Amino acid sequence: MSPEEELQSNVSVASSTRNIVGVLKEHNYLGLSDCSSVGSSNLSGLADDDKATISLKATELTLGLPGSQSPARDTELNSLGPAKLDEKLFFPLLPSKDEICSSSQKNIASGNKRGFADTMDKVPVYTEKNWMFPEAVVATQSVIKKEVTQNIPKGKLSTTNNSSSPPAAKAQIVGWPPVRSYRKNTLATTCKNSDEVDGKPGSGPLFVKVSMDGAPYLRKVDLRSYTNYGELSAALEKMFTTFTLGQCGTSGATGKDVRNETKLKDLLNGKDYVLTYEDKDGDWMLVGDFSWEIFIGVCKKLKIMKGCDAIGLAAAPAPRTMEKSKMRA
Amino acid sequence: MGASSTLLMVSHGHCLLCLLFSVVRFIYIKTFNSFDSFRIKSLPSLPSLSLSPSLVLMDRRFPFKVLEHIFSFVDSNEDRNSVSLVCKSWFETERRTRKRVFVGNCYAVSPLKVARRFPKMRSLTLKGKPHFADYNLVPDGWGGYAWPWIEAMAARRPFLEEIRLKRMVVTDECLEKIAASFRDFKTLVLTSCEGFSTDGIAAIASTCRKLRDLELRECIVDDLGGDWLSYFPETSTSLVSLDFSCLDSEVKLSDLERLLSRSPNLKSLKLNRSVTLDVLESLLRRAPQLVELGTGSFSDELDPEEIAKLTKALSELKQLKSLSGLWDLLPEYIPLLYSLCPRLTSLNLSYATVQMPDLIDLLSRCSKLQKLWVMDLIEDKGLKTVALCCKELRELRVFPSGADLDETDVTLTEQGLVSVSEGCPKLESVLYFCVQFTNAALVSIAKNRPNFRCFRLCVMEPFAPDYRTQQPLDEGFKAIVERCKDLRRLSVSGLLTDKAFEYIGVHAKKLRMLSIAFAGDSDLMLHHLLSGCQSLKKLEIRDCPFGDTALLENAAKLETMRSLWMSSCFVSFGACKQLSQKMPRLNVEVIDEHPPKTRPDSSPVERIYIYRTVAGPRLDTPEFVWTIHKSPEVGVSRLSIR
Numbered sequence: 007m008s009p010e011e012e013l014q015s016n017v018s019v020a021s022s023t024r025n026i027v028g029v030l031k032e033h034n035y036l037g038l039s040d041c042s043s044v045g046s047s048n049l050s051g052l053a054d055d056d057k058a059t060i061s062l063k064a065t066e067l068t069l070g071l072p073g074s075q076s077p078a079r080d081t082e083l084n085s086l087g088p089a090k091l092d093e094k095l096f097f098p099l100l101p102s103k104d105e106i107c108s109s110s111q112k113n114i115a116s117g118n119k120r121g122f123a124d125t126m127d128k129v130p131v132y133t134e135k136n137w138m139f140p141e142a143v144v145a146t147q148s149v150i151k152k153e154v155t156q157n158i159p160k161g162k163l164s165t166t167n168n169s170s171s172p173p174a175a176k177a178q179i180v181g182w183p184p185v186r187s188y189r190k191n192t193l194a195t196t197c198k199n200s201d202e203v204d205g206k207p208g209s210g211p212l213f214v215k216v217s218m219d220g221a222p223y224l225r226k227v228d229l230r231s232y233t234n235y236g237e238l239s240a241a242l243e244k245m246f247t248t249f250t251l252g253q254c255g256t257s258g259a260t261g262k263d264v265r266n267e268t269k270l271k272d273l274l275n276g277k278d279y280v281l282t283y284e285d286k287d288g289d290w291m292l293v294g295d296f297s298w299e300i301f302i303g304v305c306k307k308l309k310i311m312k313g314c315d316a317i318g319l320a321a322a323p324a325p326r327t328m329e330k331s332k333m334r335a
Numbered sequence: 336m337g338a339s340s341t342l343l344m345v346s347h348g349h350c351l352l353c354l355l356f357s358v359v360r361f362i363y364i365k366t367f368n369s370f371d372s373f374r375i376k377s378l379p380s381l382p383s384l385s386l387s388p389s390l391v392l393m394d395r396r397f398p399f400k401v402l403e404h405i406f407s408f409v410d411s412n413e414d415r416n417s418v419s420l421v422c423k424s425w426f427e428t429e430r431r432t433r434k435r436v437f438v439g440n441c442y443a444v445s446p447l448k449v450a451r452r453f454p455k456m457r458s459l460t461l462k463g464k465p466h467f468a469d470y471n472l473v474p475d476g477w478g479g480y481a482w483p484w485i486e487a488m489a490a491r492r493p494f495l496e497e498i499r500l501k502r503m504v505v506t507d508e509c510l511e512k513i514a515a516s517f518r519d520f521k522t523l524v525l526t527s528c529e530g531f532s533t534d535g536i537a538a539i540a541s542t543c544r545k546l547r548d549l550e551l552r553e554c555i556v557d558d559l560g561g562d563w564l565s566y567f568p569e570t571s572t573s574l575v576s577l578d579f580s581c582l583d584s585e586v587k588l589s590d591l592e593r594l595l596s597r598s599p600n601l602k603s604l605k606l607n608r609s610v611t612l613d614v615l616e617s618l619l620r621r622a623p624q625l626v627e628l629g630t631g632s633f634s635d636e637l638d639p640e641e642i643a644k645l646t647k648a649l650s651e652l653k654q655l656k657s658l659s660g661l662w663d664l665l666p667e668y669i670p671l672l673y674s675l676c677p678r679l680t681s682l683n684l685s686y687a688t689v690q691m692p693d694l695i696d697l698l699s700r701c702s703k704l705q706k707l708w709v710m711d712l713i714e715d716k717g718l719k720t721v722a723l724c725c726k727e728l729r730e731l732r733v734f735p736s737g738a739d740l741d742e743t744d745v746t747l748t749e750q751g752l753v754s755v756s757e758g759c760p761k762l763e764s765v766l767y768f769c770v771q772f773t774n775a776a777l778v779s780i781a782k783n784r785p786n787f788r789c790f791r792l793c794v795m796e797p798f799a800p801d802y803r804t805q806q807p808l809d810e811g812f813k814a815i816v817e818r819c820k821d822l823r824r825l826s827v828s829g830l831l832t833d834k835a836f837e838y839i840g841v842h843a844k845k846l847r848m849l850s851i852a853f854a855g856d857s858d859l860m861l862h863h864l865l866s867g868c869q870s871l872k873k874l875e876i877r878d879c880p881f882g883d884t885a886l887l888e889n890a891a892k893l894e895t896m897r898s899l900w901m902s903s904c905f906v907s908f909g910a911c912k913q914l915s916q917k918m919p920r921l922n923v924e925v926i927d928e929h930p931p932k933t934r935p936d937s938s939p940v941e942r943i944y945i946y947r948t949v950a951g952p953r954l955d956t957p958e959f960v961w962t963i964h965k966s967p968e969v970g971v972s973r974l975s976i977r
Contacts, residue, residue: 181471183795
């Protein structure tokens with residue numbers, strides 16, 4: 007029978023639901039009638055007891071991280087015939103990423119659900135293989151789909167917005183839950199910012215306010231977008247040039263310090279300004295004494311002060327030499 | 336009062352249409368389908384029409400003039416589409432009077448045709464990418480380019496005043512072309528668009544002298560800095576609505592202040608996140624007439640004096656009805672908003688990570704609230720408060736806050752939605768993200784609120800059954816579609832079998848848009864939907880186990896729909912070919928980012944997007960999109976002429 011005729015025959019029995027199910031069982035959408043028929047009987051109409059047994063599997067205690075295939079599942083697959091073994095071959099364990107090792111197993115089990123496979127975009131070749139061998143794969147898909155879907159334990163499947171938490175074994179399904187990427191990105195920033203406030207290191211932008219004596223408004227800078235003091239000072243210069251007197255000449259590198267903090271001081275001192283920051287304890291320190299990484303960990307606010315105001319403001323780690331009220335003047 | 340005055344003075348399009356239909360039918364019978372020989376004397380239903388003899392001679396123009404006038408009262412585009420199908424002369428008259436043109440799929444028709452058909456067009460609304468593009472299911476570069484449309488309109492319709500684009504790729508050249516070509520340009524609304532930078536916005540700001548609305552809603556913009564704001568000329572005073580909430584970089588406060596000071600008509604202002612709280616007061620002082628306000632970040636530390644000033648500025652906004660923004664809202668600043676609450680009809684807290692107790696304080700004061708967008712931090716308790724206090728609520732959206740699902744201490748369950756459905760009699764639109772759900776809850780919700788028009792439930796765990804009974808959610812959704820007879824939009828989730836879709840197919844008669852993910856058992860599901868659901872226009876499916884049979888059986892249905900999206904389903908390449916050959920006016924596009932080397936007919940395809948079109952296969956497909964060719968020998972065609 008040509009596929010066309012097969013489909014016609016399917017159409018002709020469209021009157022009764024049962025018949026359609028029966029027809030569809032016999033000929034899956036590819037017209038393959040043999041290997042799937044045995045398995046398809048498992049799918050018939052989803053009898054309640056089937057569902058119950060299937061969902062029991064979901065509650066089985068398994069070894070390994072949630073979402074991974076239990077050994078029992080593997081043997082099931084093996085018992086389903088050679089075609090299924092082929093399928094296993096086509097979903098080799100994805101390498102390297104330890105934390106997603108088990109999620110990769112889950113991907114194998116649920117490889118027919120392209121949503122999972124889609125997300126493993128770092129190894130596209132595996133998903134491609136999936137589609138290259140339709141005889142084996144597709145048949146197995148239609149059979150094991152139901153079992154697979156029931157086996158996926160609850161609550162482990164959704165993607166999280168909060169990327170600062172360890173991803174662990176949670177497979178990320180592309181586009182699920184269906185939240186607009188704009189919202190996801192915005193919330194990710196929010197989460198990271200709030201993480202910062204709590205002192206946890208985040209990996210997102212780290213905005214701190216920069217105020218300057220005599221400027222009418224504050225600016226904000228993302229400390230993570232710079233990698234050293236030199237970049238920060240250049241950026242601040244650009245922002246506040248309108249308020250500084252004269253050109254900001256590049257005072258030659260003193261050559262005595264590779265980390266540029268002295269350069270920063272020189273630049274600003276040359277205009278009679280110093281850059282200070284408020285740390286987590288609320289104390290105002292001169293910028294430049296810590297390494298950059300430590301600095302961005304402790305800095306909460308920046309302030310460009312006139313040199314004369316900063317007299318007595320010792321560099322870290324000798325805080326508390328100036329009262330805060332003076333700082334805010 | 337004669338029929339004439341009725342004809343000319345009644346402003347409701349429908350009444351007029353009915354009357355006109357009966358008149359026209361009479362005319363048809365009387366004059367044997369010949370409008371040329373129409374004579375006023377043969378119109379008994381217009382006895383008191385006193386027309387001069389010269390008008391009697393202008394028998395050709397009479398129907399047009401009257402028709403034109405009547406059609407000018409017909410607003411809805413659907414009605415206009417029906418009107419244009421009656422006869423050639425109605426088609427002509429209607430097309431000459433249509434001012435607002437809506438094209439739901441930019442590839443369904445060619446821009447040239449639209450430009451030529453509607454000479455009086457003043458407003459153009461276009462939608463590009465499929466809806467699932469919002470969730471990263473459509474790869475970048477798929478299409479949806481605005482340029483051909485802008486180019487066509489610029490050449491032929493220079494009096495165009497409004498352009499609204501959704502999910503399209505808009506480049507700076509497009510924006511510059513708009514600015515240069517439409518001298519009366521008033522409204523630009525870009526929703527979920529991408530491809531342009533702030534330079535393009537600057538071009539619009541500087542050149543469109545009559546600009547009224549400039550709204551960038553959730554666009555991805557190449558943000559080159561805040562200078563664009565300074566491009567509004569000093570003489571520009573016509574702004575009514577400005578929304579730049581999706582931009583990242585800072586704008587100069589002084590520019591913004593000056594713009595506000597000289598925009599007395601400004602009703603809607605949505606700032607971006609980098610506008611800090613300390614400057615908000617000075618902005619609000621200059622725009623106390625605002626009806627819609629989107630604040631910037633709401634988290635800076637203010638000293639008591641600043642707080643007092645801000646409180647006062649907020650309380651001066653006597654006309655404010657809609658509040659949004661509120662990024663990083665700190666609980667201690669919530670009392671500042673109390674003065675606004677009693678008048679608020681729309682509140683968007685979906686970016687405010689505020690916990691439930693603080694939310695209750697705020698929401699209990701918003702008795703006039705009609706639209707509430709909030710995060711799941713509101714919890715069931717918060718929604719109970721909403722049910723008690725916000726009796727005018729029409730739309731509720733609860734978004735996930737992104738907490739890990741199994742570590743969540745957010746107790747938002749189905750009970751929250753049940754309480755709101757009980758307490759808010761006008762509720763008609765819901766988007767609800769929840770971890771799990773029950774059939775009982777869905778049944779209660781349907782019983783309480785049969786007036787739903789839009790019901791979108793996202794049970795975040797795929798294949799999650801009713802957690803109390805372990806049954807699929809079939810019965811729950813059955814209740815929803817049975818009772819909510821006006822349902823226009825539905826999104827289903829959780830564990831669903833084919834039965835659920837049988838119910839939907841049978842009962843959801845007015846359903847226009849349906850979104851499905853991780854559901855169903857077999858082709859039956861799709862068959863139920865495509866053979867039922869009389870009004871279905873947009874169907875989008877992901878990760879469901881069916882494909883060919885149902886698709887081919889119901890191919891004719893696809894031409895009555897705007898589009899069908901299927902991704903990660905079992906649709907074979909052969910079926911796509913068959914479908915495309917069977918239905919000449921459908922574009923069957925295969926989207927495959929990892930195409931196999933050979934494509935036998937049985938090979939499944941990653942994603943398909945099928946839409947009806949009179950424009951033929953599109954010419955701008957990228958390398959990962961194939962339009963299935965109509966002729967059987969050629970497998971696929973990819974005409975890539977940009």
